[in-house]
Amino acid sequence: MRWWLHRLAAAAAFLAAALALRSPAPLRFASGGRFKVALFADLHYGENAWTDWGPAQDAASDHVMATVLDADKPDFVVYLGDLVTANNVPIPNATLYWDRAISHSRRRGVPWSTVFGNHDDMPFEWPPEWFSPAGIPPVHCLSAAAMQTSGCSFRGTPRIELMKTELNRDGADGLSRSSVGPQELWPGVSNYVLQVLSHEKQQDPALLMYFLDSGGGSYPEVISSAQVRWFGNQSQSLNPDGRIPELIFWHIPSTAYVKVAPKSKTEICKPCVGSLNEEDVAPQEAEWGVMDALAKRSSVKAIFVGHNHGLDWCCPYEKLWLCFARHTGHGGYGDWPRGARIVEIAEKPFSVHSWIRMENGSTHSHITLS
Ligand SMILES: *[C@@H]1O[C@H](CO)[C@@H](O)[C@H](O)[C@H]1NC(C)=O
Ligand SMILES: *[C@@H]1O[C@H](CO)[C@@H](O)[C@H](O)[C@H]1NC(C)=O
Numbered sequence: 001m002r003w004w005l006h007r008l009a010a011a012a013a014f015l016a017a018a019l020a021l022r023s024p025a026p027l028r029f030a031s032g033g034r035f036k037v038a039l040f041a042d043l044h045y046g047e048n049a050w051t052d053w054g055p056a057q058d059a060a061s062d063h064v065m066a067t068v069l070d071a072d073k074p075d076f077v078v079y080l081g082d083l084v085t086a087n088n089v090p091i092p093n094a095t096l097y098w099d100r101a102i103s104h105s106r107r108r109g110v111p112w113s114t115v116f117g118n119h120d121d122m123p124f125e126w127p128p129e130w131f132s133p134a135g136i137p138p139v140h141c142l143s144a145a146a147m148q149t150s151g152c153s154f155r156g157t158p159r160i161e162l163m164k165t166e167l168n169r170d171g172a173d174g175l176s177r178s179s180v181g182p183q184e185l186w187p188g189v190s191n192y193v194l195q196v197l198s199h200e201k202q203q204d205p206a207l208l209m210y211f212l213d214s215g216g217g218s219y220p221e222v223i224s225s226a227q228v229r230w231f232g233n234q235s236q237s238l239n240p241d242g243r244i245p246e247l248i249f250w251h252i253p254s255t256a257y258v259k260v261a262p263k264s265k266t267e268i269c270k271p272c273v274g275s276l277n278e279e280d281v282a283p284q285e286a287e288w289g290v291m292d293a294l295a296k297r298s299s300v301k302a303i304f305v306g307h308n309h310g311l312d313w314c315c316p317y318e319k320l321w322l323c324f325a326r327h328t329g330h331g332g333y334g335d336w337p338r339g340a341r342i343v344e345i346a347e348k349p350f351s352v353h354s355w356i357r358m359e360n361g362s363t364h365s366h367i368t369l370s
């Protein structure tokens with residue numbers, strides 16, 4: 001190579017590094033010292049695209065998010081997993097459904113972050129009725145030629161591809177605050193921390209939000225001990241004295257949720273607060289220490305999960321709260337009315353209030369979590 005080619009390569013590498021380091025505007029408590037977060041859980045876009053009901057329920061999910069965003073005007077949105085029912089998406093367009101989910105925040109200029117649920121990268125499941133005399137419906141990839149070449153036995157869109165597609169469009173200068181977490185935590189991808197800066201003291205973080213990939217889909221439903229060590233490292237370096245309050249977000253409830261759950265189909269009594277108690281908790285497959293790591297930090301105030309569409313309660317566990325979000329999408333099982341959990345954090349004095357906003361605009365299950 002000539003010397004100028006070396007120069008050019010070095011300049012290109014420098015530029016690439018600079019671009020990779022460019023980070024989006026920090027999150028900050030608004031004037032009035034509040035930071036309001038809307039949780040959109042279990043949207044389940046992309047079911048049965050070859051029928052009438054599939055696209056119709058996706059349109060209904062659009063409506064829920066639009067209603068909540070316009071009613072609550074949150075400062076931030078957390079997409080709490082299962083944005084897509086990938087096991088029902090026969091052609092490789094899961095990234096388009098993913099984008100449709102986040103487009104509601106983008107259009108309103110609201111920053112967001114995403115975590116993975118167990119359905120987001122699930123391999124396609126062939127509907128048994130496609131093998132009946134009625135045959136395979138006209139899904140355009142399923143021509144004989146396409147089956148030969150691009151392969152319609154679709155394997156699901158990998159987590160890393162979903163996340164990179166999101167970040168290519170909305171990372172850096174955009175509104176996405178998601179991250180591809182450290183590579184040593186793969187196959188888990190959505191592992192990262194966000195700081196929300198103080199309104200008064202411009203440089204000081206006043207809240208930390210941790211996002212963890214609770215697995216499922218292409219690998220077991222679990223938070224690994226490597227993730228627990230990562231959490232320990234992060235919390236130790238960002239918040240060694242536990243002065244900054246911390247909130248935690250992932251998709252699949254840990255086994256601790258089973259311990260505190262009110263018996264299913266019974267009334268939800270204090271100290272738990274909620275309106276839906278229609279099923280048993282469907283927990284992760286193992287507990288590798290994340291709950292101990294969280295419970296021993298008095299700075300951790302609450303954990304928020306989705307996954308169980310028939311549950312929307314918060315219950316205390318040791319010194320923190322375990323909360324379900326609320327089934328937001330019209331996709332996925334269950335006919336319970338749709339809504340979203342709202343979490344409003346005040347900086348000074350610090351407090352966390354939460355409630356559920358329904359699709360029809362009403363609210364219920366108000367609770368103080370800190
Ligand atoms: C994905 O593909 C299906 C099947 O061709 C199609 O009906 C659907 O509209 C596509 N989704 C998006 C978001 O483009
Ligand atoms: C945590 O920190 C230790 C010591 O600094 C380091 O050796 C280890 O790789 C880190 N682990 C993770 C998962 O970040």
Ligand SMILES: *[C@@H]1O[C@H](CO)[C@@H](O)[C@H](O)[C@H]1NC(C)=O
Pocket residue numbers: 337358360361362
């Ligand atoms: C809204 O929906 C809830 C059920 O989720 C129902 O209890 C309430 O009466 C409805 N409110 C209005 C104003 O329609």
